[in-house]
Amino acid sequence: MDLVYDVVVVGGGVAGVSAAIAASRIGARVLLLEKDMSFGGVLTTALVNPMMTFHSPARQVIGGIGQEIIDRLVSVQGSYGHIDDPIGFVKSITPFDPEKMKSSLIELLVEEGVDFLFNSLVASVSREGDSISTITTESTGEKNRVNAEVFIDSTGGGNLSIRAGAYYNIGDGSPSSCQPMTLVMRIGGVNREEIISYVNGNRDDFVINEHTDLSYLGIAGFFSFMNRIDDYGISFKRDRLLFFEIPYHPGQVFMNTTRYPGYANTSKELTKAQSKGNIDVWRFMNFLKKEIPGFENSFLIQTGCHIGVRETTHIVGDYVLKTNDLIDRKPFDDSIAVGSYPIDIHLPSSAELKTISIPYPGEYHIPMRSLIPKGLANVILAGRAISADHTAFSAVRTSPLATATGMAAGITAALAVKHRRLVRDVNIDLIQREIVEMGGIL
Structure with missing residues (x-):
């Protein structure tokens, strides 16, 4: 079947959804293609939770369609909205129910007149x-031939651009340097009062915001327990437990603790990581039940439909965002979004994290040039696919910022079609004006 559209978005994570909605609002005929059977990307299929962060220490920096998604979730008791980070790693976190996110994203797309297809690789x-x-x-x-004036690549690793011949790098220069994968677990039967009591009596065993009252349970710690995981035949290494309560589901948490190194763009290594994760979850549950206060009666509800992939390939754009651009808070005349998540590298060969804070107010800018793949004339990058080096990528890969770069990509694509211009030739003042009118923050 031949399909013809103005703008085609490949990849239905929150970046792709935001891009499709934005392009449709500007007047483009839009098709959104997703390889899985739901929208939301790793937030829904890999259970990555919560979203972080919509705020810098000074202000809210992510608005627009990203905020509209959260508002929709709050209205259906699918999120508490933005709350203070109990760990103190970022200013705010946004926990959500992934099942309600799936339906909310579909509703938003239908309301905006976006056509979409699942199961489309x-x-x-x-x-x-x-x-x-x-x-x-x-x-x-089924096979479909899809034609468009502009294509938006929101595939995470820039897979569409790579197939089109774009230049790219892998990890920090090699497949073995890619950040490890995580199989997130949804666990029920957790005794939150027992956990709170233990945390309050052993605060030095946790990373915790000194002002938090634990009214919401977000935990990074139990450090002193983690040397016992080897006794349970668990294959991954980690220095802490990391878990967060699920809104409106008492006694349930998302456990984001496992780590599996590997290059997820090869079937062999992706299969190896997924298989280890599926075996480890039962050993890990045994460890939790026997060792961790508050988990004595816990039980596994589900794991992500697939393991969460942090990093594979990086597209070389007209501008590659660099680590010092973030740390030095470099200004860009063509800024289209503001981020505030710190540099956060999960080391593939270690149980620990490498983090670098951004100087106050903890904000950095994303230039439009980092959304344009070098050598391609009608492709725009969005979400994790934007052009950044390995270290900068570890900060800009997160979902709130993905909604902002997605919205900018959708606006730019629709304006390119409307004014019959190449994507890199669209007037940046016009792009920025449309971003602000759509609720974005610059």
Whole structure:
């Protein structure tokens, strides 16, 4: 089947959803393609929770469609909205129910008139000069030829751009340097009062905001217990437990603790990590039940549909965002979004984290040039796919910022179609004005 649109978005995480909505609002005919059977990306399929962060220490820095998604979730008791981070790592966190996010994202897309297809994997890309002319998608028993004026790549690793011939790097220069993967667990039967009592009596065993009252349970710690995991035959290494309560589900938490090194763009290494995770969860549950206060009667509800992938490939854009750009809070005339998540590197060969804080007010800017892949004329990057080096990527990869870069990508794509321009030639003042009118923050 041949499908023809103004803008085609590949990848239905929150970046892709935000891009599709934004482009439709500007007047483009939009198709959103997703390889899985739900929208939300790692937030829904890998259970990554909570979102962090919509705020710098000084102000809210993520608005627009990202905030609209949260408002929708709050209205259906799918989120508490933004709350202070009990760990103190960032200013705010935004816990949510992934099942309600799935339905809320579909509702938003339908309301905005966006067409979308699940179970659609890009199999091939055809180019005319520097532009993608057609992509071919495959699903069960079906192939589609999809044509568009502009394509938005929100695939995380920039897979669409790579298929089109874009330049890219892997991790910090090699597959073995990619940040490890995590299989998140949804656990029920947790005794929050027992956990709170233990935390209050042993605060030096936790990373905790000194002002938190633990009215919401977000825990990083139990450090003194973690040397016991080897006794349970658990294959991963980690120096702490990390878990967060699920809104409106008493006694349930998302446990984000496992770590599995590997290059997720190869089936062999992805399979190895997923398989280890599926085996480890039962040994890990045994460890929790026998060792950790408050988990004596806990039980596993589910794991993510697939293991959460942090890092694979980095597209080389017209501008590659660098580590010092974040630390020095470099200004850009073509800024299209503001981020505030710190540099946060999960080391593949270690149980520990490497973190670098951004000087107050803890904000950095994302230039439009980092959304344009070098050598391609009608492709825009969004979300984790934006161009950044390995260290800067560890800060800009998070979901709230993905909604902002997605919204900017969608606006730019629709304006390129409307004014018959190449994406890198769209007037930046016009892009920035539309971002602000749509509720974005610059």
